[in-house]
Amino acid sequence: MEARNWWKEAVVYQIYPRSFMDSNGDGIGDLKGIISKLDYLKDLGVDVIWLSPVYQSPNDDNGYDISDYYSIMGEFGTMEDFDALLDGAHKRGIKIVMDLVVNHTSDRHKWFIESRKSKDNPYRDYYIWREGKDGKEPNNWGSRFRGSAWEYDEETDMYYLHSYSKKQPDLNWENVKVREDIYQMMDWWCQKGIDGFRMDVISMISKDQSFPDGEVKGLYGDFSPYIMNGPKVHDYLKEMNHKVLSRYDLMTVGETIGVTTGEAKKYASCKGDELNMIFQFEHVWLSEGKLGKWTDKKVDLIELKNVMSKWQTELKGKAWNSLYWDNHDQPRAVSRFGNDSTKYRNLSAKMLATCLHMMKGTPYIYQGEELGMTNVRFEKLEDYKDIDTLNTYEEYVSNGLVTKEEMMRYIHCKSRDNARTPMQWNDNSNAGFTAGIPWIKINPNYIDINAEAQVNDPDSVYSYYKKLISLRKQYDIIVYGNYQLLEKDHEKLFIYSRTLGNEKLLILCNFTEDIVDYGPEKEWESATVLIDNYSGVERKSNQLLPYEARVLYSYS
Ligand code: GLC
Ligand code: CA
Numbered sequence: 001m002e003a004r005n006w007w008k009e010a011v012v013y014q015i016y017p018r019s020f021m022d023s024n025g026d027g028i029g030d031l032k033g034i035i036s037k038l039d040y041l042k043d044l045g046v047d048v049i050w051l052s053p054v055y056q057s058p059n060d061d062n063g064y065d066i067s068d069y070y071s072i073m074g075e076f077g078t079m080e081d082f083d084a085l086l087d088g089a090h091k092r093g094i095k096i097v098m099d100l101v102v103n104h105t106s107d108r109h110k111w112f113i114e115s116r117k118s119k120d121n122p123y124r125d126y127y128i129w130r131e132g133k134d135g136k137e138p139n140n141w142g143s144r145f146r147g148s149a150w151e152y153d154e155e156t157d158m159y160y161l162h163s164y165s166k167k168q169p170d171l172n173w174e175n176v177k178v179r180e181d182i183y184q185m186m187d188w189w190c191q192k193g194i195d196g197f198r199m200d201v202i203s204m205i206s207k208d209q210s211f212p213d214g215e216v217k218g219l220y221g222d223f224s225p226y227i228m229n230g231p232k233v234h235d236y237l238k239e240m241n242h243k244v245l246s247r248y249d250l251m252t253v254g255e256t257i258g259v260t261t262g263e264a265k266k267y268a269s270c271k272g273d274e275l276n277m278i279f280q281f282e283h284v285w286l287s288e289g290k291l292g293k294w295t296d297k298k299v300d301l302i303e304l305k306n307v308m309s310k311w312q313t314e315l316k317g318k319a320w321n322s323l324y325w326d327n328h329d330q331p332r333a334v335s336r337f338g339n340d341s342t343k344y345r346n347l348s349a350k351m352l353a354t355c356l357h358m359m360k361g362t363p364y365i366y367q368g369e370e371l372g373m374t375n376v377r378f379e380k381l382e383d384y385k386d387i388d389t390l391n392t393y394e395e396y397v398s399n400g401l402v403t404k405e406e407m408m409r410y411i412h413c414k415s416r417d418n419a420r421t422p423m424q425w426n427d428n429s430n431a432g433f434t435a436g437i438p439w440i441k442i443n444p445n446y447i448d449i450n451a452e453a454q455v456n457d458p459d460s461v462y463s464y465y466k467k468l469i470s471l472r473k474q475y476d477i478i479v480y481g482n483y484q485l486l487e488k489d490h491e492k493l494f495i496y497s498r499t500l501g502n503e504k505l506l507i508l509c510n511f512t513e514d515i516v517d518y519g520p521e522k523e524w525e526s527a528t529v530l531i532d533n534y535s536g537v538e539r540k541s542n543q544l545l546p547y548e549a550r551v552l553y554s555y556s
Helices: 031-036 038-044 079-091 110-115 176-192 233-243 261-267 301-314 345-357 387-398 404-414 451-455 461-474 476-480
Strands: 012-015 048-051 068-072 095-100 150-153 158-161 196-199 251-255 277-279 320-323 362-366 482-486 493-500 503-510 528-532 549-555
Touching: 031 038, 031 079, 038 079, 038 451, 038 461, 068 079, 068 176, 079 095, 095 251, 176 233, 233 261, 261 301, 277 320, 301 482, 301 493, 345 461, 345 503, 345 549, 387 404, 451 461, 461 476, 461 528, 476 493, 476 503
Parallel strands: 012 048, 012 362, 048 095, 095 196, 196 251, 251 277, 320 362
Antiparallel strands: 150 158, 482 493, 493 503, 503 549, 528 549
């Protein structure tokens, strides 16, 4: 068995503060709101909260554009509130992992305000400035939020790079002063007692310094090969590890967009010289089409099994996995991988949870996932708030890449706002999220799907998650057992086993609404059922009912 670590045994719960709980009726979730729900999280049993950014920000990208790393966003509260949150969480045995957004800052950050003033400003090289080419951008790169990745700045007649919105200029990690300032800031938060970092697009911090044109996809060139997993990214992370991370007992997870399993073995190596684990994107990029993520294509189960299993087996003994179906950038898990109809919503939400939590790695729950919250369908574009959704609609529709109707369909499947409608606490007005007008509309299904209805119901999705989390605390095999995919060509079932010493688990998941015949091998006849989502329902042992999940345990 590999080395024990608390972060391998933990379950992480992601909070998107803007949409979690509003304490003062301004329609925006805040820190006091989170504090008021700590007992809820304690009851659920999670070990770690990953807090999406709470730093001062003009909110061009909801906090992922930071203007001061040392202060709290006014709308969310104060530093005293933060300290109270940290303290309240710690008292309940819950750790707090902060989002660390250091690929870019806000254009309102003092470094950038200085940087753009003149070519010889001491902060000039904190960002990536280039001369134009023949009166145009330095190269053809498109930003991930549409438009060119370069913005012209009149002041000095040069362009700056922004991989995301033009209000999110990319920091220049080549500059040692930038790195030192970032490490100092990280250290300041560690001194405060936080328990780790989730590092935003950390795979993008090192850019190919020749800045070549990218292959044109859609309207712009693709920067991925020159920015993702760039030439010095591992040097920088080793340096960060040496200067900050290794000096504290932290949990670190990198959002490594574009990562391969080969790269992951460096980022999240068991050697511990960079990060503890990373988020890979292969399973959430599976259904991509010619317009990238903007499609309504469903993911193919065989491909999904392939990708998940590849990460399970290739990282074995070399690096640690993180496990997720959704987060604040992805559609709701049950709508995407399961079935969000009234009939199958709860069953498929539980099935997906089983499938993920029984794999090897640290599982992440995104707020509301534990209730089976679903995608939302706003009919009007104005009801969407996400910069990615709005910019993409504008660029694709006005350039005739899609019709308005098509784009709305894609938005219903893929918009990040699917995950950002407020938490559904109860069936009172505004789902108990706010006494005011919520910053984004509530999903109308809060009447049926809400926490209050689920916490005391033993058959709820919530209670099922609670049980999964507690099983993890009882069985080492769930954390440390070896993974093996079975029936890899089965089109309806996802079946795998875990092994640790004399113990064995068999995980059976039906990803369809069909009844599927499947009888496990004889050796499982006397096994015990650890958890299943049809308990109390009479059924045959050689059949799986629609969206059934069953976990068998045997000891020899
Ligand atoms: C990450 C965040 C996303 C944000 C982007 C730019 O992907 O998860 O929400 O928009 O980085 O910071
Ligand atoms: Ca508020």
